[in-house]
Amino acid sequence: MDLRATAEAPSAPHLRDRNDIPDRFKWNLTHIFSDWHEWQTAYDELEAKISKYAALQGTLKQGAEHVLAAMKLSDEIGQLTYKVWYFASLRYDEDQRDNQINAKRQQVQILFAKASQASAWFNPELLAIPLPTIQKWMAASADLAVYRFALEDLYRQQEHVLDDKGERLLSLSSRFSSSPNDSYSALSTADVCFPTVTLPSGGEVTLTYGQYRAILATHRNQADRATAFTEFHELYTANINTYASLYHGVLQRDWFHSQARDYRTTLDAALHGNNIPPAVVENLIETTKAGTDPLRRYHRLRKRVLGLDTYHVYDTTIPLVDFDRKYAYDDVLEWLPASVEPLGRDYQAQMREGLASGWIDVYENPGKRSGAYSAPVYGVHPYMLLNYNDTLDAVFTLAHEMGHSMHTLLSNAHQPFVYSAYTIFVAEVASTLSEALFLEFMLARATDDRDKIVLLQHAIDGIVSTFYTQVMFADYELQAHRLVESDRPVTADGLGDIYFTLMKAYHGDAIDYDDLSRVTWARIPHFFSTPYYVYQYATCFASSAQLMKQLTTGSDTDRSTAIERYLALLKAGGSDHPMTLLQRAGVDLSKPEPVRAVVDQLDDLVTQLETAIDHLKPRSM
Numbered sequence: 001m002d003l004r005a006t007a008e009a010p011s012a013p014h015l016r017d018r019n020d021i022p023d024r025f026k027w028n029l030t031h032i033f034s035d036w037h038e039w040q041t042a043y044d045e046l047e048a049k050i051s052k053y054a055a056l057q058g059t060l061k062q063g064a065e066h067v068l069a070a071m072k073l074s075d076e077i078g079q080l081t082y083k084v085w086y087f088a089s090l091r092y093d094e095d096q097r098d099n100q101i102n103a104k105r106q107q108v109q110i111l112f113a114k115a116s117q118a119s120a121w122f123n124p125e126l127l128a129i130p131l132p133t134i135q136k137w138m139a140a141s142a143d144l145a146v147y148r149f150a151l152e153d154l155y156r157q158q159e160h161v162l163d164d165k166g167e168r169l170l171s172l173s174s175r176f177s178s179s180p181n182d183s184y185s186a187l188s189t190a191d192v193c194f195p196t197v198t199l200p201s202g203g204e205v206t207l208t209y210g211q212y213r214a215i216l217a218t219h220r221n222q223a224d225r226a227t228a229f230t231e232f233h234e235l236y237t238a239n240i241n242t243y244a245s246l247y248h249g250v251l252q253r254d255w256f257h258s259q260a261r262d263y264r265t266t267l268d269a270a271l272h273g274n275n276i277p278p279a280v281v282e283n284l285i286e287t288t289k290a291g292t293d294p295l296r297r298y299h300r301l302r303k304r305v306l307g308l309d310t311y312h313v314y315d316t317t318i319p320l321v322d323f324d325r326k327y328a329y330d331d332v333l334e335w336l337p338a339s340v341e342p343l344g345r346d347y348q349a350q351m352r353e354g355l356a357s358g359w360i361d362v363y364e365n366p367g368k369r370s371g372a373y374s375a376p377v378y379g380v381h382p383y384m385l386l387n388y389n390d391t392l393d394a395v396f397t398l399a400h401e402m403g404h405s406m407h408t409l410l411s412n413a414h415q416p417f418v419y420s421a422y423t424i425f426v427a428e429v430a431s432t433l434s435e436a437l438f439l440e441f442m443l444a445r446a447t448d449d450r451d452k453i454v455l456l457q458h459a460i461d462g463i464v465s466t467f468y469t470q471v472m473f474a475d476y477e478l479q480a481h482r483l484v485e486s487d488r489p490v491t492a493d494g495l496g497d498i499y500f501t502l503m504k505a506y507h508g509d510a511i512d513y514d515d516l517s518r519v520t521w522a523r524i525p526h527f528f529s530t531p532y533y534v535y536q537y538a539t540c541f542a543s544s545a546q547l548m549k550q551l552t553t554g555s556d557t558d559r560s561t562a563i564e565r566y567l568a569l570l571k572a573g574g575s576d577h578p579m580t581l582l583q584r585a586g587v588d589l590s591k592p593e594p595v596r597a598v599v600d601q602l603d604d605l606v607t608q609l610e611t612a613i614d615h616l617k618p619r620s621m
């Protein structure tokens with residue numbers, strides 16, 4: 001999971017054939033199954049177990065051992081599913097041009113659909129048994145009590161489930177609920193006609209989103225960036241009333257579902273699944289708005305260093321210095337375990353072992369899936385897909401995915417299967433903390449000011465995009481949803497005003513505003529596809545900033561307590577609600593401290609950047 005989409009890179013000149021890449025740079029999937037024959041045997045076993053599960057329907061009310069039997073069989077199905085799915089899916093990602101493997105992958109997806117039909121009876125049948133009865137059964141059976149949190153949470157979720165008639169009505173509405181987002185995708189992607197633009201410095205370019213970002217990140221000529229910005233945003237301006245109407249559809253749909261299920265607000269409805277109090281989001285927004293000083297300082301510094309008379313949103317991503325250092329993968333293999341020294345020897349040793357044990361598919365090859373991920377293959381070990389290209393971004397991506405993988409490793413080792421998976425609300429804590437430790441390590445060993453500047457800008461831009469921007473987005477979503485909750489009109493002008501006012505509240509006089517920025521909300525796909533989702537990146541980032549502070553400052557005793565608590569968080573997987581897990585690790589997201597830790601972190605990084613730039617001054621930038 002990574003929010004920072006990288007600018008479109010030119011394709012590598014010499015893409016090696018997969019067979020020419022040495023095995024030590026490829027993941028070893030024989031740890032899952034030795035061959036397709038073994039996979040097929042497991043697939044057949046999985047299919048048999050799914051039928052067996054369907055046959056349990058009607059048995060739960062007979063007593064504790066029947067509920068236990070269903071839970072255990074469900075675990076067996078789940079464990080086998082990880083291996084059967086990932087073997088096909090990871091093999092497919094090695095070369096997505098392979099139709100035979102794609103067919104096997106689809107075969108698993110069809111089995112998933114069968115499995116979900118075969119288990120649909122479970123929740124209603126369980127919930128027909130009063131909770132006190134289940135609790136009595138759990139008190140008498142230690143084996144069943146393992147499932148306490150999972151079972152009790154089903155009853156908690158039940159609070160907003162309607163009667164059969166109501167649920168049927170709501171399920172009928174699901175057929176058109178996705179319509180505003182489908183239309184948005186069609187308008188912004190399928191039907192869009194990207195303009196071909198002549199840049200002031202010469203050269204024509206077709207302005208896809210990737211090209212737009214690439215120009216902002218690589219063209220030193222400000223006029224080029226301004227042209228790209230104007231042309232790209234005009235695309236949205238041309239259809240802005242249609243975008244507003246589609247977004248109005250999203251807002252009304254959310255409000256309809258919230259009211260139908262008897263939630264006070266759309267925010268309450270969105271947070272109920274993870275049992276997050278709405279005060280967390282409100283606190284996140286308020287505390288961040290009060291902590292925009294270092295953000296503004298960073299932009300003023302950029303304006304000065306870049307030597308610009310006016311400084312616009314399209315000037316915010318161009319690198320401060322030119323830099324082309326390459327980071328050899330073998331060096332990173334040494335650095336990464338060294339960077340997690342603050343987490344203790346065991347953690348380091350486990351990471352070293354993972355790095356040497358066929359977990360990672362390192363290099364790009366023809367047909368390979370792009371991007372990067374960590375795949376939690378339960379019962380085997382985590383696997384990581386990379387497209388490592390020796391850049392600083394690639395190094396930090398590895399640190400990020402390694403954080404997810406260590407989380408998976410510890411969670412799987414310490415939790416029963418039912419709690420081995422963790423929610424996104426805690427997932428990005430481990431990955432961002434891993435990146436933060438790696439940054440500290442790299443900064444400490446950087447001797448060249450230019451190296452330092454590049455590292456600092458990378459870290460600061462990460463905080464701006466995964467924290468400040470996401471909080472601003474959450475603020476926008478909240479204000480927009482409140483329009484429909486209080487029967488106010490939703491228009492393109494109104495939405496533009498909300499967005500523009502927010503930009504000014506965050507950046508003050510540190511940037512020069514362009515009226516075209518009013519339409520920016522229309523080009524954020526998350527607003528249409530997954531409302532109230534992105535704030536979780538920000539809460540994760542805040543949690544990790546506070547944990548980082550606890551892990552690296554204070555007395556020896558304080559630090560070793562912090563390490564224990566952090567490792568306990570990773571080992572806890574999904575065994576409780578995320579807020580409870582984080583509280584045990586010393587992070588209370590209903591308080592301002594975690595957000596202040598991010599603000600302090602940014603403040604410190606900007607100060608370091610100012611110092612490094614002043615050192616560099618005598619020479620040319």
Ligand SMILES: [Zn+2]
Nearest residue numbers: 001002428431
């Ligand atoms: Zn991630």
